[in-house]
Amino acid sequence: MANPEFGYDSTEIEDLSQPLPPVRQLFSYAMTAIAFLFTGLALLPLFAILIEILRQGLPNLSLETLVSLPAPVGVTDQPNGFANAIVGTLIMVGLASLVSIPIGVMTAIYLTEFGKGGAIANSIRFIATVLSGVPSIVVGVFAYGVIVLTTKSFSAIAGSFALAVLMLPVVVLSTEGALNLVSNSQRLASAALGSSRFQTTWRVVLLSALPGITTGVLLAVARAAGETAPLIFTALFSQNWFSGLQNPTPSMSVLIYNYANSPYVEQTSLAWTASVVLVLMILLINILSRLVTRNRLDIQ
Amino acid sequence: MSSNPSHSTDLNVDTKSPANPPEALPEPGIPAMRVKDLSFYYGVRKALERVTVDIYQGRVTAIIGPSGCGKSTFIKALNRISELEAQVQVDGLIEFFGQDIYSSRINLNRLRRQIGMVFQKPNPFSMSVYDNVAYGIRVSGRKSKSELDDIVELALMNAALWDEVKDVLSKSALGLSGGQQQRLCIARALAVKPKVLLMDEPCSALDPIATMKIEDLIHELRSDLTIVIVTHNMQQASRVSDYTAFFSTDESRIGHMVEFGSTSQIFRAANEARTRDYIEGRFG
Numbered sequence: 001m002a003n004p005e006f007g008y009d010s011t012e013i014e015d016l017s018q019p020l021p022p023v024r025q026l027f028s029y030a031m032t033a034i035a036f037l038f039t040g041l042a043l044l045p046l047f048a049i050l051i052e053i054l055r056q057g058l059p060n061l062s063l064e065t066l067v068s069l070p071a072p073v074g075v076t077d078q079p080n081g082f083a084n085a086i087v088g089t090l091i092m093v094g095l096a097s098l099v100s101i102p103i104g105v106m107t108a109i110y111l112t113e114f115g116k117g118g119a120i121a122n123s124i125r126f127i128a129t130v131l132s133g134v135p136s137i138v139v140g141v142f143a144y145g146v147i148v149l150t151t152k153s154f155s156a157i158a159g160s161f162a163l164a165v166l167m168l169p170v171v172v173l174s175t176e177g178a179l180n181l182v183s184n185s186q187r188l189a190s191a192a193l194g195s196s197r198f199q200t201t202w203r204v205v206l207l208s209a210l211p212g213i214t215t216g217v218l219l220a221v222a223r224a225a226g227e228t229a230p231l232i233f234t235a236l237f238s239q240n241w242f243s244g245l246q247n248p249t250p251s252m253s254v255l256i257y258n259y260a261n262s263p264y265v266e267q268t269s270l271a272w273t274a275s276v277v278l279v280l281m282i283l284l285i286n287i288l289s290r291l292v293t294r295n296r297l298d299i300q
Numbered sequence: 301m302s303s304n305p306s307h308s309t310d311l312n313v314d315t316k317s318p319a320n321p322p323e324a325l326p327e328p329g330i331p332a333m334r335v336k337d338l339s340f341y342y343g344v345r346k347a348l349e350r351v352t353v354d355i356y357q358g359r360v361t362a363i364i365g366p367s368g369c370g371k372s373t374f375i376k377a378l379n380r381i382s383e384l385e386a387q388v389q390v391d392g393l394i395e396f397f398g399q400d401i402y403s404s405r406i407n408l409n410r411l412r413r414q415i416g417m418v419f420q421k422p423n424p425f426s427m428s429v430y431d432n433v434a435y436g437i438r439v440s441g442r443k444s445k446s447e448l449d450d451i452v453e454l455a456l457m458n459a460a461l462w463d464e465v466k467d468v469l470s471k472s473a474l475g476l477s478g479g480q481q482q483r484l485c486i487a488r489a490l491a492v493k494p495k496v497l498l499m500d501e502p503c504s505a506l507d508p509i510a511t512m513k514i515e516d517l518i519h520e521l522r523s524d525l526t527i528v529i530v531t532h533n534m535q536q537a538s539r540v541s542d543y544t545a546f547f548s549t550d551e552s553r554i555g556h557m558v559e560f561g562s563t564s565q566i567f568r569a570a571n572e573a574r575t576r577d578y579i580e581g582r583f584g
């Protein structure tokens with residue numbers, strides 16, 4: 001029966017098996033093809049880099065490279081490796097994480113749970129956003145000015161400081177995102193059971209947001225592990241084992257930077273191998289973050 | 301837990317003959333909460349105007365009325381949860397056993413432990429079933445494991461959920477069905493032994509069977525507990541409540557209470573024409 005008011009005619013039934021008009025089908029296929037093409041284009045450089053690194057670096061990867069110091073140029077009867085750089089990167093990234101993660105998570109908690117919508121919270125968020133866009137070399141120069149010049153020495157401390165400054169805004173913003181995803185009904189439910197703001201934050205909000213926070217934090221760690229510019233100005237490099245936080249400290253990224261330009265084949269090949277190891281370390285962190293997230297979801 | 305035989309669970313029960321016969325209605329007794337001249341504002345906008353009502357101890361009070369008339373606003377004012385959601389201002393007096401709950405000396409954590417709340421949408425925490433129920437106890441102080449076990453079991457029994465979850469206590473509460481989640485939220489609220497339980501449309505997301513279970517529950521609980529329930533379902537109000545308050549809005553969309561009385565009186569012989577129209581489905 002036709003309903004004039006809605007321009008609705010229920011007597012006219014469409015044949016559901018009728019295919020769409022050819023033009024629309026063609027358009028749909030074309031769009032799908034284009035989408036695939038561009039996806040491929042986007043992935044191309046990524047795979048190109050990975051394949052090249054693996055091709056050049058994998059043949060020299062051995063236990064020896066992972067446990068020994070870099071051999072002096074021209075010396076071939078000594079084991080050649082970059083164990084000191086691995087240790088240096090782990091120490092500096094670890095120290096930077098130890099400082100930036102608690103501060104960053106606390107800041108994010110303030111932003112979402114206590115100061116939400118207030119002027120202070122808004123300015124903090126603005127500053128964090130700006131800071132997250134500051135080029136890492138600028139952070140390196142800043143750390144150089146603040147720590148290296150005042151202590152008159154390149155040091156692991158200065159390197160960690162620069163990395164911590166770089167990580168901080170990433171941790172704050174990603175944690176804030178994760179906390180904002182926690183439904184307000186959870187906070188209300190907790191408050192309705194007589195828990196204080198602090199208890200609600202600690203026992204309910206953080207618990208629900210933990211997978212998201214972990215992902216964000218680990219991504220920040222991965223980013224710090226790959227940073228070079230801030231370390232060149234701060235931790236510098238050393239051919240020797242880590243010898244204290246006040247001394248110049250080698251790192252994977254600076255080793256790659258130094259050796260990749262080297263005229264000596266042993267050093268350039270070591271740079272490739274170090275790249276493989278660095279990529280694997282970062283991959284490991286990423287996989288770890290996935291696992292943590294997945295495990296939490298499994299429980300649910 | 302068996303269903304209460306004295307109460308009809310037929311969802312199509314005639315509103316003209318409420319399931320609670322008037323002779324079953326007890327004497328009012330003492331009010332657990334008294335609301336006097338309550339006016340409520342969100343920011344500067346007035347949402348409720350001069351509501352005065354007594355909530356009797358050990359009875360079920362239903363709040364009915366059209367959408368937007370301030371029913372949720374009213375019950376969220378009773379445990380001061382609304383101030384967590386918005387900038388609010390409250391005029392008038394709300395007393396809980398003689399204590400002014402809006403006094404500056406009130407400890408909100410104690411208050412909300414005494415006046416529990418069940419929300420419209422089930423909102424279990426993303427923890428295990430057990431931890432959900434134990435949550436309220438744990439935040440209010442330490443208890444031994446065995447004491448906690450007993451409280452959790454009792455609360456789940458009271459919420460008619462024990463048999464369904466006793467084997468999955470350590471599994472995530474988010475794996476339960478909607479109706480089970482809502483009963484879990486009730487168990488969670490009961491575990492802290494509140495004096496008053498506020499329920500804001502607790503069955504609106506549930507199917508008739510889960511709804512029936514929750515209505516049974518309200519019947520079982522009411523001797524020990526004072527319950528305030530907001531509902532859009534007239535049959536539900538007539539089935540579960542002893543008293544009914546009808547709220548409505550005026551031309552300026554400010555909510556107020558039109559009428560309060562025993563449920564049988566409101567459903568059978570309301571004084572106000574607007575109440576009768578609403579109950580008979582002629583407006584709202």
Ligand SMILES: Nc1ncnc2c1ncn2[C@@H]1O[C@H](COP(=O)(O)OP(=O)(O)OP(=O)(O)O)[C@@H](O)[C@H]1O
Nearest residue numbers: 342347366367368369370371372373374385386555
């Ligand atoms: N957090 C809030 N901030 C501002 N205004 C609000 C807020 N919550 C409710 N209101 C307003 O207060 C009035 C009453 O809302 P309330 O939620 O109490 O109605 P209700 O009777 O529960 O309606 P429903 O039956 O649809 O749940 C509405 O006009 C609404 O827009």
Ligand SMILES: [Mg+2]
Nearest residue numbers: 371372373500
């Ligand atoms: Mg409501």
